[in-house]
Amino acid sequence: MPSRVGSAAIGEATQGSKEVAPIVKEGYMFKRGEYIRNWRARYYILRADGVFHGFKSKEEAQTSAEIQNDFMLQEDVTIVTHEKPKLNTFIVQGIILRGMQVDRIYYTETAEDREEWISAIQTVVDALGVGNWRSAFNELGEREEKMYDISLLNSSSKTLNDLPPKLIVRPLQLSDYDKGFLELLSQRSNTGNISKPEFRSLFKKMASPSNTYYVTVVEDTAINRVISTATLVTELQFNQRSPMVGWIKDIVIDNSKENQPQLKNVLVNTLKDLGVTCGCSRVESINTSLGTQDGDI
Structure with a gap:
């Protein structure tokens, strides 16, 4: 019927x-x-x-x-x-x-x-x-289904106003499959041919209530494309003074963008503030492309 x-x-x-x-x-x-x-x-x-x-x-x-x-x-x-x-x-x-x-x-x-x-x-x-x-x-x-609650960004970061009006910082969302998110990641590493159902399945697993993955993107709304991304990953540890720590990783900036340092700075500072809001005692940045740790930020 x-x-x-x-x-x-x-x-x-x-x-x-x-x-x-x-x-x-x-x-x-x-x-x-x-x-x-x-x-x-x-x-x-x-x-x-x-x-x-x-x-x-x-x-x-x-x-x-x-x-x-x-x-x-x-x-x-x-x-x-x-x-x-x-x-x-x-x-x-x-x-x-x-x-x-x-x-x-x-x-x-x-x-x-x-x-x-x-x-x-x-x-x-x-x-x-x-x-x-x-x-x-x-x-x-x-x-739109988002990786995490966008209010965490709205209430935390003081760097969101550092970008031009056409650029917005927000959580990864399902529609980003059609906004060039995977193409952006492929500039750093070979992501393979991930289908839309596979993307949806992995997205839902990462967005589960574990509060572990905070994939964040910058979208250029003038062209409806994702132009940069970074991920905050939180983990628990047996430490009474600092039971939760955060790691900023997988930073990718579109190779064609002239304002790459600004985009990276906004993402790192935004995720640092986000980590504090989520309860992390410290947040560190990992340069995953080089396999080295950038240190406490």
Whole structure:
């Protein structure tokens, strides 16, 4: 029995907007052809103002290549889920294309990804319905599954204001798989070909209630990419005076960034403050790429 989720409408995207809204979700989906009923992989970008663009590949999306699917979320469309003709199928009913109302059929590789897309589309639509697309971006950020509670950063670090407004420091989140997190790590070491389900599984294990891993990133919101990362790892020891210590490791800064020293300084100081907030008696930095210890910081 197909289930219905929300209402909205998608029309052709308006060009020349004065403000480029932030991206709320991006990634690959398969779209069924309208005339030749085959499935085509497209890399979709959904923005908070309803712009919904599909490209042939992730690389073309990043280079502003030709748009294959040029839509925009509006009102009065219905989203219906099915498990046929493919698992994890959903239909967006009422898309406006060249002045005509049509349906579009998509499927994703996992049920979790389908739910994420439906949630993202519905949240944007709800915000557009009340004339406030910015609330969609804020709500999606609140729903996003994070490695740890972001309030630990908000209340601890005095260095977060040292970065330009377009750069934000935050916990690693599931959507960072599509924001270049693994590509960033591969600049330091060979991470291998980690699939999205594998990333999700490892993420959930690291984000378990053990309060051990605090993977932290800097995102450039202008390009929706993770440009640096570092991890605070905490451990307990048999020491009455200092039962918990923290180690800052796996610092990676995008090779193309000119402000690498600043990014590293912000990450190290942020994680030092985070360690204190989490109850560490001391926090030390480990240069994992060289296998040496930088010492107490």
